[in-house]
Amino acid sequence: MAETLRCDVAVIGAGTAGIAAERSARKNGASTLLIDPAFRGTLCANTGCMPSKLLIAAAREARRIEQADLFGIEVGEVRIDGPAVMRRVRSERDCFARLTRESFDKLPDGIAVHARARFEGPNRLCLDDGRAVEAKAIVIATGSTAALPPPFAALGDKVLTNESVFELPDLPGSLAVVGSGAIGLELAQAFAHLGVRVTLFDRDETMGKVRCPAVHDALSTIIRRDLDVHLGVDVKPEVTDNGVRVRWSGEAGSGEDAFDLLLAAMGRPPQLDGLDLGKAGIELDDKGVPVHDRQTMRCGDSAVFMAGDAASDIPLLHEASHDGAIAGRNAAAFPAPITTARHVPFSIIFTDPPLASIGKAEADGAVTGKADYSDQGRARVDGRNEGVLTLYAQAPHGTLIGADLVAPAGEHLAHLLAWAIERGTTASELLEMPFYHPTIEEGLKSALRTICAATPIPLPQDQDTGTPPGA
Numbered sequence: 001m002a003e004t005l006r007c008d009v010a011v012i013g014a015g016t017a018g019i020a021a022e023r024s025a026r027k028n029g030a031s032t033l034l035i036d037p038a039f040r041g042t043l044c045a046n047t048g049c050m051p052s053k054l055l056i057a058a059a060r061e062a063r064r065i066e067q068a069d070l071f072g073i074e075v076g077e078v079r080i081d082g083p084a085v086m087r088r089v090r091s092e093r094d095c096f097a098r099l100t101r102e103s104f105d106k107l108p109d110g111i112a113v114h115a116r117a118r119f120e121g122p123n124r125l126c127l128d129d130g131r132a133v134e135a136k137a138i139v140i141a142t143g144s145t146a147a148l149p150p151p152f153a154a155l156g157d158k159v160l161t162n163e164s165v166f167e168l169p170d171l172p173g174s175l176a177v178v179g180s181g182a183i184g185l186e187l188a189q190a191f192a193h194l195g196v197r198v199t200l201f202d203r204d205e206t207m208g209k210v211r212c213p214a215v216h217d218a219l220s221t222i223i224r225r226d227l228d229v230h231l232g233v234d235v236k237p238e239v240t241d242n243g244v245r246v247r248w249s250g251e252a253g254s255g256e257d258a259f260d261l262l263l264a265a266m267g268r269p270p271q272l273d274g275l276d277l278g279k280a281g282i283e284l285d286d287k288g289v290p291v292h293d294r295q296t297m298r299c300g301d302s303a304v305f306m307a308g309d310a311a312s313d314i315p316l317l318h319e320a321s322h323d324g325a326i327a328g329r330n331a332a333a334f335p336a337p338i339t340t341a342r343h344v345p346f347s348i349i350f351t352d353p354p355l356a357s358i359g360k361a362e363a364d365g366a367v368t369g370k371a372d373y374s375d376q377g378r379a380r381v382d383g384r385n386e387g388v389l390t391l392y393a394q395a396p397h398g399t400l401i402g403a404d405l406v407a408p409a410g411e412h413l414a415h416l417l418a419w420a421i422e423r424g425t426t427a428s429e430l431l432e433m434p435f436y437h438p439t440i441e442e443g444l445k446s447a448l449r450t451i452c453a454a455t456p457i458p459l460p461q462d463q464d465t466g467t468p469p470g471a
Contacts, residue, residue, distance in 0.1 A: 002132055004131070005113070005133045005134070006133075006134050006135070007030075007031045007032055007033045007133070007135050008025070008031045008032065008137065008331075009030045009031070009032045009033075009135060009137050009138070009328065009332055010033045010117075010133050010135035010138045011033065011034050011138075012035050012125070012138065012139065012140050012141060013035070013140070013143055013308070014034050014035075014036035014104070014112075015043055015143045015320070016042045016043070016308060016320040016324065017143070017307035017310070017321065017324040018034060018036070018142075018307065018324065019042070019103070020307070020320070020321045020322075020323070020324025020325050021323075021328035021331070022034040022107075022111065022324075022328060023324075023328065024324060024325045024326075024327070024328025024329045025328035025329070026108075026328075026332075027328075028328070028332035028333065029332060032111055033113050033133060033135070034107065034111050034112050035116075035125070035133070036114070037114065037115060037116045037128075038114075039112060039114065040097070040101065041097040041098075042100050042317075043143055043144075043309070044317050045096040045097040045100045046093070047162050047166065048162065048317075049317060050092070051089050051092075052162070052166075052183070052186055052187065052350070053350060054088065054089040054092050055085070055187065055191075056186060056190045056352070058085045058190075058194060059190035059191070059192075059193035059194050059352070060193070060352055062078070062080060062194055062195070070383045071383065080171070080195050082170040082194075083169060085171060086170060086171070090167070093166060113127070113133075114129075115127035116274070118275050118276040118279075119138075119275060119276045119277060119279040120279060121280075121281070122279075122281040122282075122303060123135055123136065123137075123138070123303060125138065135303075136303060136331075136334060137303040137304070137332075137334040138304050138305070138331075139306070139328060139331050140272075140275065140305070141306075141307040141310055142271045142272060142275065143270075143271050143309045144270050144271050144309035144312075144315060145271045146161035146162060146163050146264065146267075147266045147267045147269055148161060148266075149266070151237060152178070152237060152264045152266075154239070155238075156239065158244045158262060159237075159244075159262050159263075159264055160261055160262065160263045161263070162265070162268075171194055171195065171196055172191075172261045173196065173197065173260050174196065174197040174198070174259040174260045174261075175196050175198050175259055175260065175263055176198075176199050176201065176257070176259040176262040176263070177191075177198060177199070177262075177263045177265060178201045178202070178235055178237075178263070178265060178266060179265035180200055180202040180204065180207040180208060180231070180265075181209070181267065182347075184200065184202070184263070184265035185207060185208055185223070185351050185355070186349060186350050186351060187263060187265065188200045188227055188263075189223060189226060189351050189352060192226040192227040197259075198226075198227040198228070199229070199230065199259070200223070200227055200230070201233055201235050201248055202230075202232075203232065203233065203234060204232070205231050206231075207219060207223065207229075207231070208349050208357075210355070210406075211357065211361040211404050212361065212390040212404040214388050215355075215388050215389075215390055215404045215406055217388075218388040218406050219351070219355055222352075222353070222386060222387070222406065223351070230248050230253075230255075231252070232251055232252055233248040233250035233252070233254075234248065240258065242260075243258060243259055243260040243261060244258070244259050244260075244261065245258050245259075246259060270310045270311070271309075272288060272289065277290065280302070282299040282300060282302050282304050283299070283300055289310075289312045290306055292306045294313060294342055295326075295339040295342065296338065296340070297327035297330060298327075298337065303331075303334055305330060305331050306323070307320065307323040307324040307327040307328075308324060311323060314345060314347075316346075318346075319343075322342070322343065326338075326340045343418075343422060344358060344418055345357075345358070345359060346358050346359075346414065346418045348411050353384065353386065353387050353406055353407055353408045353409075354407070354409075355405070355406045356403070356404070356406075356410050356413070356414035357402075357403075357404050358403045358404075358414055358417050358418045359392070359418070359421045360392060360401045360402040361392055361402050361404065362392070363392070363401055365394060365396070366392050367392075367393050367395055367398070367454040367455060368391060368392055368393070368451070369390070369393070369427070369446070369447035369448060369449070369450030369451040369454075370388060370389065370446070370447055370450065371388070371391075371407075371443045371446045372388055372446075373385060373386060373387040373388065373408060374386055374387070376440070376442070376443040377437075377438045377442065378439050378440050379408050379440060379443070381438060382408065384408035385408075386408075387405065387408060387410070388407070389404075389407050389413065389447060390403065390404045390447070391403050391417070391447045391448065391451060393427055397455060397456075398427040398428055398454075398455040399425070399426050400417070400420050400421045400426065400430070400451075401421060402421065403417045403421070407440070409440040412440070427448040427449075427451035427452050427455070428452050430448055431449070
């Protein structure tokens with residue numbers, strides 16, 4: 001008879017969300033099992049956040065050197081060593097991934113289960129090694145996988161995804177990128193800055209899901225400076241003797257071009273195949289994703305919980321970690337629900353300059369304020385003067401509710417604003433904080449003042465005068 005493992009909480013998937021869920025459940029007194037077929041480390045370390053930022057770091061350095069003449073510095077001929085760039089990406093990537101894997105060695109004996117799991121019932125799992133698991137509660141944290149529709153899969157080794165692009169031995173001569181979300185935008189611009197001829201395609205008319213037209217216009221200008229962009233088009237790729245031919249058509253026009261390779265960046269749907277969710281006794285939405293409450297991560301009134309990219313909510317590492325902590329704690333406390341307020345929605349796309357979206361863009365009585373970084377003092381000093389920031393605030397008090405931006409030091413501005421929004425700070429209160437001169441943060445003042453002027457709350461007296469021009 002097959003062996004049956006028993007525990008309080010079984011977690012399927014050992015990525016960021018799964019690791020957090022198991023740790024949270026165990027911390028709250030539950031006996032746990034962490035089930036994964038490979039234990040290869042997190043998506044972030046292997047094929048996501050870290051290798052992409054390593055490539056972006058190389059691209060940023062190349063771009064910085066290219067702009068040296070702006071400061072009166074003459075640089076000789078610059079040669080980008082593609083194999084060396086990609087070797088560093090993989091070397092550092094492997095270090096991050098190794099550190100993640102080493103964390104599994106610190107788990108108490110018997111918790112890590114190397115197997116693939118599927119449901120046999122609401123509280124029972126079948127493992128592909130013949131064993132079974134019975135648990136009081138189960139957390140699904142199986143992550144996501146790169147979307148690759150059949151016409152693109154048919155390209156064979158000429159198509160890349162974020163799961164294969166970092167294995168390139170050298171930079172390609174030309175690259176078609178299909179999809180202008182986070183992965184598409186980041187990698188398209190990075191490869192372009194490293195000397196690759198890049199063309200970006202998307203069926204959507206908007207890149208990066210940007211909500212503010214002014215921010216999108218600024219982003220479009222920045223991206224189109226380094227690569228060709230075709231939005232609102234359908235793409236038909238085919239393999240050729242030398243690479244890939246791409247044909248596109250849409251209201252803005254049609255055309256075709258040849259490329260060495262194609263990067264498919266068309267999203268990362270939840271990885272739920274093979275789980276036999278029909279036997280879990282839970283409701284699924286029209287896309288086959290378990291319906292769940294984000295404040296508890298619980299599926300209906302069942303003992304099944306979701307976490308991370310598998311939940312198909314906000315596919316970001318900090319959200320996955322928070323999902324896991326909530327799901328693990330609730331699984332340990334089952335059936336007593338523990339609701340958790342979620343953080344303000346907050347995303348950054350690491351273009352150059354960074355693109356960010358925080359909180360809400362619209363609400364009843366919302367007012368807006370804008371900051372233009374094309375003539376902002378510190379941005380001009382650094383030769384980084386481009387981009388736009390839009391703040392959204394709730395009347396009548398001018399409480400900050402959201403922001404969209406593409407701006408120098410955007411990742412830092414976005415953090416500052418996310419903290420302010422989560423704390424319910426008003427534009428007036430933020431203006432009362434000290435702003436050092438000359439800094440990028442000073443650029444917020446014009447947007448904050450606009451909001452103050454549009455609400456009944458008076459502008460702070462010490463901010464009415466004395467701001468240097470261009471700040």
